[in-house]
Amino acid sequence: MNDTKLIDIASALGISVTTVSKALKGYTDISKSTRARVIEMAETMNYIPNSVAVNLRTNETKTIGVIIPATVHHFFSSVLNGILEEAEKRGYLVIILQSNEKYELEKKQLALLIQKRVDGVLMSLSNETDDFSHINDAIKKNTPVVLFDKIAKRVDCSKVVINDAKAAFDAVSYLINKGYKRIAHFRGSYVPQNSIDRFLGYKRALEAHGIEYDSKLVYVCDNNTDFEDGYENAQKIMAENPDIDAIFAITDLVAIGIIKYFNEAGIKTPEQVAVFGFSNWFMSTVISPKLTTIDQPGFEMGHTAVSILIDEIADIKEHRPVTHQIIELPTRIIERESTVK
């Protein structure tokens, strides 16, 4: 079952490939009549252009690459849905790779995408990444990159993010305004900017409201895949600092770990200790009590990242100057049961 090519249509009609190609692409220097004949013949011969040949000739693949650091779960699955939807709408296909939070893998995968001649790439950085030359190289080679969620401020490209510090500030301020006074923070590991920013937001909110920051109330949860981390640290904090009345957790996942422990240990949420999550993952409504959290708009993030990227691709193609944008998507507090007495 051999594919039909331009030359097949051409010889069937006794004309040249040039004419066939032009007719199919709507060039104006082909007469109405032959265009009609070509189109009909293409139809009956079931002609499908060979994308690879087109790619080679036009030097674009209508494909974008995506590198995400973690497994396709929770937050990234929302982002991915946004990416897929918008990309399809704009006529692009998307190749997905995951770096598993490894810098070396991320670097290799970016190189692979460039070798594959994708028109642009979307990426969210691995926790390990603190050298950005691979990204700068890509940009220098005219492959636009837009960073989302886990970004690096120092690299000069478009970014779409949320304001983690502000969101955390809002969350903790909310708790303070609700009357909670001794508020702990279960933070993430020390490297990722997200983790740092949310911690900073927590600290600033305390200071802004005249509550002294107490480093003993900060626990580190650096296991991103399970809620055990939250569970165990909850156990620990209740032994070490039983006087707390609220916990601001870096993700819904650790918040859920906390609530699970509290449920089992008979600690009432929010009466004894309130819990505040982050991301508004699906399961935050599954747990009892339902989790108060920050809505992190993953779907929109994917959407706008693709949109910006494709615009930049067009700019580069048309030799227009490309201006990088930093888009900060709004977050909002979703108040549920875990913080309202």
Added chain:
Amino acid sequence: MNDTKLIDIASALGISVTTVSKALKGYTDISKSTRARVIEMAETMNYIPNSVAVNLRTNETKTIGVIIPATVHHFFSSVLNGILEEAEKRGYLVIILQSNEKYELEKKQLALLIQKRVDGVLMSLSNETDDFSHINDAIKKNTPVVLFDKIAKRVDCSKVVINDAKAAFDAVSYLINKGYKRIAHFRGSYVPQNSIDRFLGYKRALEAHGIEYDSKLVYVCDNNTDFEDGYENAQKIMAENPDIDAIFAITDLVAIGIIKYFNEAGIKTPEQVAVFGFSNWFMSTVISPKLTTIDQPGFEMGHTAVSILIDEIADIKEHRPVTHQIIELPTRIIERESTVK
């Protein structure tokens, strides 16, 4: 920043592109010394082969397409992880598309992938799909297809599945052996084979154990994205059939909806009514009580589907006869709290 090409290396060294190409690919008719010079020059000039040109020449893209029916959540995210991991290991990139359970979209996307010259495609059928000519066309055009999870028995290609009927049979038999007698089933919609098979398994298990099938105990949950369905039907069944002592739910999602209602209504699980889910999604350990369920090996499914596909791609390329395989992955019962008194 222009990419260096074979001809750049060739002219830098005063030799032909042929020689450069062969040296780089390890042809034996190039002397050790010139090979070394070529490799070094390629290194210093930072040569990266143009994949598009290679694709055109070799007529393969080292890329596979994946079409999934639903949003990347829950079960499909596990499958996707399996696919990505195995594909990368075997040197293939993967393009992902989602059909949103629409036949027309599925058809269009498959055509798109073929036009893009992917080497093969993995797909899980939409709920609407009952015409399989698009798939047969793809296979006829020498693009191998392997179906996973939501398959069609009538199309002649490799498939990787679980035995839904058997898994459901096992689940219900487990409940019966535990002493439950009046077991309801919250089924899925009427079209998908999964839904039908699980229902059939339920029915057969009852019959096999001498319990009369009662159609009044079967409720339909056809909303796949939320647990409201389970919640509402739980409410309904307790009003209409308060004498039930167990529910076998088609997915963990509806099972969680049921448990949420039971928790709120003060109905004890499993003491008054036991609940059995399906898939072993992450959140089945989040809910209280933890959910007894069927483990559906999504990650492995992705793994083996890719593996089979790539083998078939190789067979076709080498003009070997390709034999289709039907792989049935084992499922098993994960016993948790929702069924043990």
Added chain:
DNA sequence: TTAAAAATCGAAAACGTTTTCGAAATGACC
């Protein structure tokens, strides 16, 4: 030294398009 064998290289075709540029045909106009 010479013939045969082996080693080493390169010209050119091919993959299937797109697009430039010029040529041929047609139409318009006086």
Added chain:
DNA sequence: GGTCATTTCGAAAACGTTTTCGATTTTTAA
């Protein structure tokens, strides 16, 4: 009928590789 403008078409180059096949050189064997 002759000039010019317009319409319509096609030859050929180009995109960057891979691979066949023949040519040239070097080595081996006698």
